[in-house]
Amino acid sequence: MLGGVKSVMPADRGLRLEFLRDKRRAQRFYKQLSKLYDTWLRDLFWTEEMRDFGVEMAELSPGMRVLDVGCGTGFLTQGILRQTEDVYGLDITIHQIEKALKKVRIPIVRGDAEQLPFKGETFDAVLSSGSIEYWPSPVTALREMWRVLNPGGTALVGGPTRPKDGVYRLLADNMMFFYDQGEAREMFSEAGFLDVEVAYTGPVWKRDLAIVTRGSKPG
Numbered sequence: 001m002l003g004g005v006k007s008v009m010p011a012d013r014g015l016r017l018e019f020l021r022d023k024r025r026a027q028r029f030y031k032q033l034s035k036l037y038d039t040w041l042r043d044l045f046w047t048e049e050m051r052d053f054g055v056e057m058a059e060l061s062p063g064m065r066v067l068d069v070g071c072g073t074g075f076l077t078q079g080i081l082r083q084t085e086d087v088y089g090l091d092i093t094i095h096q097i098e099k100a101l102k103k104v105r106i107p108i109v110r111g112d113a114e115q116l117p118f119k120g121e122t123f124d125a126v127l128s129s130g131s132i133e134y135w136p137s138p139v140t141a142l143r144e145m146w147r148v149l150n151p152g153g154t155a156l157v158g159g160p161t162r163p164k165d166g167v168y169r170l171l172a173d174n175m176m177f178f179y180d181q182g183e184a185r186e187m188f189s190e191a192g193f194l195d196v197e198v199a200y201t202g203p204v205w206k207r208d209l210a211i212v213t214r215g216s217k218p219g
C-alpha cells in the first residue's frame, strides 16, 4: 500500500503519492471540476480528435450494446452514440452524471468501475476514457469489464501516459496513476484479455499524451 492506495504495479518507482487515486477524493475532485469540465479544460487535454481515434479503434457497429465506464459528463458517450444507440453509462460522481443526462438520453448508473452492477456477458464492448487514472486497482476494474463482456467482446481504455522523466514525472506520480505501454499490456493481460493493442494519441501540443489500449475477451 502506498498512501492508502493498493498498488497493482511492480514497486520499482519509488514513492508515489497518487493523491487522487482514491474513490472519495476523486468524487470530491469531480464535484468541483464538473463545473469546468466541459469548457477549455477538456478541449486542452481530451479533444474530439482523440475521442474519435479511440472510438474508431474499438470498431463498434450499429446494434452493439456498449458500456461507458467513468462516463463523466458524456463526452466519450456522445462519440459512442454515433456508432450505436444501445449505450449505457456508469460513473461514481453524481454531479458528473447529472451533467451527462442533460446531453445524452441513455441509462446512466452511479457505480464503481471496480464493482460493475451488471450481470456477466451483458455488453459487446466496454469503453472508458480518462477514468482509469483514479481507480485504486485498475486490474480489478479490467477484470470487471472482462466479466460483463460477451465472448468475443472488446474492451478499450484511454488513460494518461506516464511522463518519461523530470519534474513532469514527479508531478504526475504524485497526482494519480500514469502508465506506459508495457504496463498497459501487463494490466490487460493480467485481466484475461487477448490480442492486446496499444496506441498513443494526444492534442497538437503533445501527440502522446494518452495511451489507448484495446483487448478482446476470447470468443
Ligand SMILES: C[S@@+](CC[C@H](N)C(=O)[O-])C[C@H]1O[C@@H](n2cnc3c(N)ncnc32)[C@H](O)[C@@H]1O
Residues within 6 Å of the ligand: 023, 026, 027, 030, 046, 069, 070, 071, 072, 073, 074, 075, 076, 077, 090, 091, 092, 093, 096, 111, 112, 113, 114, 128, 129, 130, 131, 134, 135
Ligand atoms: C475525466 S472524467 C470523465 C471522462 C469522460 N469519460 C469523458 O470522455 O469526458 C473521469 C471520470 O471518472 C469518474 N471516476 C473516477 N473514479 C471512478 C470509479 N472508481 N468508478 C467509476 N467512475 C469513476 C469520475 O467521477 C469522472 O467523472
